[in-house]
Amino acid sequence: MYDVEKRGDKPIYEYLYMCIRDDIVGGRIKGGEKLLSKRRLAQQEGVALITVENAYEQLIVEGYIESRERSGYYAVMDAERFAYATGSGIDNRPAIDKRNTNSIYKKDKMAFHGSTNTRRYTSRKDNKESVTGVTNNKEPALADFVSQRLHDDAFPFDIWSKLMRKVLSDRNPECLAPPDPCGLEVLRYAIAGYLMRSRGIDANPDNIIVGPGTEYLENILLVLSGGGALTAVEDPGYKKIGLVCERSGHKCLHIPVNKDGLDVFALEGTSVRLVNISPSHQFPTGAVMSAVRRAQLLDWAGREDAYIAEDDYDSEFRFSGRPIPPISASYPDRVIYMNTFTRTLAPSIRIAFMVLPDKLMERYREKLSFYSGTVSSFDQLVLAEFINGGYYERHLSRMRNYYSKRRENILKIFEDKGDNSLFTPIKDNAGLRLILKGPDWLDDEKFIKELSEKGIKISCMNDYCYSYKKMYEHLFLLSFGAANEDDFKKALPVMEEVSINYRN
Amino acid sequence: MYDVEKRGDKPIYEYLYMCIRDDIVGGRIKGGEKLLSKRRLAQQEGVALITVENAYEQLIVEGYIESRERSGYYAVMDAERFAYATGSGIDNRPAIDKRNTNSIYKKDKMAFHGSTNTRRYTSRKDNKESVTGVTNNKEPALADFVSQRLHDDAFPFDIWSKLMRKVLSDRNPECLAPPDPCGLEVLRYAIAGYLMRSRGIDANPDNIIVGPGTEYLENILLVLSGGGALTAVEDPGYKKIGLVCERSGHKCLHIPVNKDGLDVFALEGTSVRLVNISPSHQFPTGAVMSAVRRAQLLDWAGREDAYIAEDDYDSEFRFSGRPIPPISASYPDRVIYMNTFTRTLAPSIRIAFMVLPDKLMERYREKLSFYSGTVSSFDQLVLAEFINGGYYERHLSRMRNYYSKRRENILKIFEDKGDNSLFTPIKDNAGLRLILKGPDWLDDEKFIKELSEKGIKISCMNDYCYSYKKMYEHLFLLSFGAANEDDFKKALPVMEEVSINYRN
Structure with a gap:
């Protein structure tokens, strides 16, 4: 079906992803059409199963195909919409897909791409106040999952300094x-x-x-x-x-x-x-x-x-x-x-x-x-x-490893706890922020305030909502750009203790 | 009258200036009241004539007193307006002084404080276009009196570099x-x-x-x-x-x-x-x-x-x-x-x-x-x-000397020419720009454009006018921040030659 020998210097999974994507966009695979099973495609192309899995995963993330439980993989029903994208232009617009207009974190496992963005809505005294406006005392926080501050080893001081010296002595x-x-x-x-x-x-x-x-x-x-x-x-x-x-x-x-x-x-x-x-x-x-x-x-x-x-x-x-x-x-x-x-x-x-x-x-x-x-x-x-x-680009690659390890270590803390944890990370494979789903009984704002008084700074999804606050309740954002796994280890028991107190 | 012994570490002229200013603002010298002649005041205070001259000059520049020809120095007529400035507040506002609503460069010698500002209304390609939008070829200009570019010796590279190195190694x-x-x-x-x-x-x-x-x-x-x-x-x-x-x-x-x-x-x-x-x-x-x-x-x-x-x-x-x-x-x-x-x-x-x-x-x-x-x-x-x-502050003091010398050297070029020059500088004691009064027959825009084609960039006062363009005709702005006296020496004959051609 696809000739993986033609992939050039691309990884095989990426080549497969691109071929299938082009078939969908180009209309060679119709919307709603069932794709080959992962195993069948792997056999047909003579590649490893994991390779096809990776290709399908990427197509799912970008919304070209969907996985239907106990049935297999299908090109999305709205595939005819890609007509615009291919430049042919269409005027008959099918009804919009209204799935998941409730909470994006409830209906569909696939939807769980929790944000790990490092941005936040900062108040003026960026390092003194949490997003909810709680002023903290000046002691350093026990754990700060809100700050964008970098660790010393996260900035390339030496190279930057060398290049600045060069620029200033060149007198460009x-x-x-x-x-x-x-x-x-x-x-x-x-x-x-x-x-x-x-x-x-x-x-x-x-x-x-x-x-x-x-x-x-x-x-x-x-x-x-x-x-x-x-x-x-x-x-x-x-x-x-x-x-x-x-x-x-x-x-x-x-x-x-x-x-x-x-x-x-x-x-x-x-x-x-x-x-x-x-x-x-x-x-x-x-x-x-x-x-x-x-x-x-x-x-x-x-x-x-x-x-x-x-x-x-x-x-x-x-x-x-x-x-x-x-x-x-x-x-x-x-x-x-x-x-x-x-x-x-x-x-x-x-x-x-x-x-x-x-x-x-x-x-x-x-x-x-x-x-x-x-x-x-x-x-x-x-x-x-x-x-x-x-x-x-070298710096980015170093930082990608740096944060990837930190993220894995943090996720491992939750893994080790098993199903007993009151907080569940919503797994995501990007960004410098984890989304944690907390217990339903929490009053998010009060919870964050009490944590802040105990020296732990986190923010909640509601802070970023204009309307629809209900849909995003009990979801907390923990940036791990400034705080590391040890901070998480210290913070999690406090978060659980405070949560349990609220239950009563 | 004034006790110059009380001046502390101030220069005498500055102390005198402040005393007289306070007398005017405080109403002890009324608006329209004649001041002592410079000679009389110098005798009375036992100071040099030049000292009093400097004090009066400053009072004139700031608008507290005025010089009436063949009569002497007077506190300005509107002195009662200072009531607001002293906090007493007044409601009867005398008619505004409507002198010099024509051209500020014609009626009154005192008004001749030509701007030497280094700012200008820049077009996008700052160094490629003159303010009037004329695109110059890429050859370096013969003389650029528009640019804000600095000479190499006008920036403290060594200190800046030292301090930047310090900041980057401190890892504040x-x-x-x-x-x-x-x-x-x-x-x-x-x-x-x-x-x-x-x-x-x-x-x-x-x-x-x-x-x-x-x-x-x-x-x-x-x-x-x-x-x-x-x-x-x-x-x-x-x-x-x-x-x-x-x-x-x-x-x-x-x-x-x-x-x-x-x-x-x-x-x-x-x-x-x-x-x-x-x-x-x-x-x-x-x-x-x-x-x-x-x-x-x-x-x-x-x-x-x-x-x-x-x-x-x-x-x-x-x-x-x-x-x-x-x-x-x-x-x-x-x-x-x-x-x-x-x-x-x-x-x-x-x-x-x-x-x-x-x-x-x-x-x-x-x-x-x-x-x-x-x-x-x-x-x-x-x-x-x-x-x-x-x-x-050391840098500023150095730059003040640097530009002051350049300004003097440029003014000397005009002085040496005597009354024969087609262009007359309007003397000013501040800023990095000279205002030149050119011949009445010029079309300012055409003139600037032709100069620009000959590699000389200047701007004219009209470029900065929204209305009242007529009032500011034939006044040209030459910034000497980037160009020096040699550039002026090269430029002036070209300016005069082009002007003379326009006469016909």
């Missing part, structure tokens, strides 16, 4: 000139190269805008969307983006997400012109936006002349499987790709970027090119050297 | 944590100390907000002014601030300036809630806002519950006389002090700051504290060390 003429408002050319080229290597995005360096953070870039997008244009954000989601909209006087719709990602149906009939999503690892639910939803969203955006801002913040920390492809790789005319170095390098390094579609870039040049650059040229030059010298 | 815990959105505490304290020493401002470090540029900070002020609030900017003025308003959907009034600064009368009856001014050295005219105007503006702001954003960008480069005091030193409840390190250190270092009045700071905490910090913690730590180690 760019050091003493006003920086290009979009970012130094050398950095924009370095970013474009990295995007091509790591995310398959063929970005034009002239369409890249560098800024001191995602919020700053969002502000630019709001201006480019035009005065009074409606913006949409995910609910639950990264609250800051909604706040940026509101504070700058823009109206903002909060659109529910479920296990397949944003509910595109909720956008119909609105005048939304910009929708912010995190499709490869939704924050905070961890959902991967399904292939069908992606096609629906692109279809909607095309019809409405709207833009999709794709926040790809967590793509660097996927611990198994193939990285989820960014939408912007295939649809650069509709999708703004956004990412930041503040997550992958340090929260104190304020460099983020976005890739604008040509039309928006034109609008930017017309309307906003008078702005001065917002990131120091010294830092931009160092970062460019860091990427071009191969240090960045 | 702040390096790896999300920075406070307002800026690191250590930097805010350093800035507060500097403001006290250099500008007499007693700033609360908790009211300081650090950002990557004045435009970013202005955006914050617009949000804090409330949705739909009207904002005012100077005309002519620093165009970017008006553009920031418009692009973010805020309405903006352009208020004329004359030799005394902003025409406060034009604010009456408007619903302006925020007015942006550069009182100590107006950009681009170089006017110093007179004492009377300051009092009027504060009076207006008090009545209207409006705020004054005081851009103090050029205060570091005043080459003679006492620095002009910032309004915010005396009225921190009404005035936002703003300044930037991108002018005094390098245009590539994106660190600016503002000091908010308590009320606005409260509003900021309520509305905008969710924003992430916008300046790298590494850079903030280095800058804090740079200020606290005394390097900043």
